[in-house]
Amino acid sequence: MSTYIYGIVAGPHPDLPERMDGVGAPPLPVRILRCGELAALVSDVPADLRPGRRDLEAHHGVLSEAGAPGAVLPMRFGSLAPDDEAVLTILVQRADHYAERLRALHSRVEYNVKVSHNERAVLHQVLGENPELRAMVEANQLLRGGSYEQKLELGEKVAATVRAREASDADHVRRALEATTEAVHAEPAGSGWLTDLSFLVHRDTAGGFLCAVDELRVNQPHLDLRVRGPLPPYSFAEPGTAEPAG
Template identity: 45%
Template sequence: MSVYVYSIVATTHPQGLEGLDGVGKPPSTLRTVRTEDLSAVVSDAPEELRPKRRDLAAHQAVQERLMADGTVLPLQFGFTTADDDAVREVLEERVEEFTERLEALEGCAEYHLKAAQEEEAMLRQILRESDEARALNEEIRSGTGSPDLPLALGELVSKEVQARQDRLAGQVLDALRGFAREESGSPPAGNDFLSVSFLVERDNEKSFLAAEQDLAKELGEDFDLRLLGPLPAYSFV
């Protein structure tokens, strides 16, 4: 049977997993695969593994329990390998890499921020501040302009939106990155103009959270900043 891998920790980590179940139905039993320097928390992998709520919760519960007692390299949901020997081989081959990453994550947690601006508010802002966009819009509304004007206005607005979102993303990053040890961006989805994770030292958490709140007030009600954390440092493994 294949093995499901949850996390990698130092062998000296307490690894208190009592009362927790692994993924699968019925739930699998958690165990550790150890080498001299590192340990991996694993269980038998179910034959069919899908991101169901119970299994996602089981995976997350392992990370949170381990985080409470020390530094963790959390693996993304669904990572499996052949057997315990394969896990042990990887721990031995990559011991320096994993140890360095554990040291980099020590005393830190991940915070993930997504940011968006209300679409209507941005469009009003563009029409208010762009003479060209405002002139095109007025000509279209007059009903006397060329049939090509709506397309021209759409292209102009699209460029303006992208430029403004890029500037806003830079503004947000500049306001917060000074409170983080590392940052890791991902492509924003939907109306978001920013999706980024920050690796924040525990000693800096209050300052980071205060800076995020100050930024939200500065940007105003037209903006939606959604901050999640503290989280296992998935983005920095």
Template identity: 40%
Template structure:
């Protein structure tokens, strides 16, 4: 029977899941299988499972309960295996890798940081600080500019905006890096110029958060800094 796989822990993890239900309606009963010093938390796969709010929260609650008692490798919502034996085979075949990842995330949580720059403020800053952009803009606004000038200004602003955002993203990451154990960047979406997850040890969490707040204050209202966490370390499995 197809099984739903929630997470992987060490075999000596307490796995205190009393009162925690699995995904599905009615909720599936959680159970564990162990091999090579590792343990996987699984349940039978409910029919017609989709990413409904109730099921996503149930999946998340399993991770949070396990994290309270030790290291856990949280698997993404919807991870399945053919049956219990298939899970056991994966634990056996990847025991060294999973053991290493458990040691790496032990005592740490994930924080996800996304940043975007208000477009008008970004363009305004470029026009104020770039002589070339300002001259082109003045000529265009006066009516003496050519279509080629408008194209040149657009290209200049786009290029300068990309350079500024890259530099700012690098500066933000470098400021936070002393307080993290690992980092996992991802492609920014929408207006974001930075999307990155950090693995933050508990003994550096306070300084990490204080630094993030300080950065957000320095950047001001024109830069939208969004931090989510603490989270299970999905990005570091």
């Protein structure tokens, strides 16, 4: 058997609910492995564990439950150690780092916001704001037998204008939401979204953050905002989400 690591908590963290099952088949109970001022949320799993979708849900469930009464420093999904002793060794070696991160993340949660354009709405908006493009479309050059070069020019101008709008909208979303948060993490470009942002939010101010999201939806109807949270603060566990032991 190996030891699966869900996250790190402070040593005095309350006990987990009785018989909270973790990952693996069959799932075994999650337990708290204490070491001085720190503790790890772990469970026993087969050494050849191949985590699947149910395991991902179990991983998130453990962290959400553990994060309710106190800060939890989440480990990435699939973090394994050879045994409990290896986990205890890591807790000792990185004690200062884990303690600092737990203090920084106390009472904080993460909200992920993915944004895309309503294509029809943004095209209408782009044409409304650009007299040149609007005139070209109103003249029906694209639909009434304009030359190939004319059609290509119009298509390129529309695409370039939409791309510029994507960049400005992404910046606007970030500025509008980060004012109510403590930190922001952006996923790299090319994720398939206009922007993909994670925000670190204090539990006490989460209402203000969600109000800011709702205000964006009302004032920017051409944007599709998809919000997940509250989540364990995965994106803010670093500097230094620990490498799995072993």
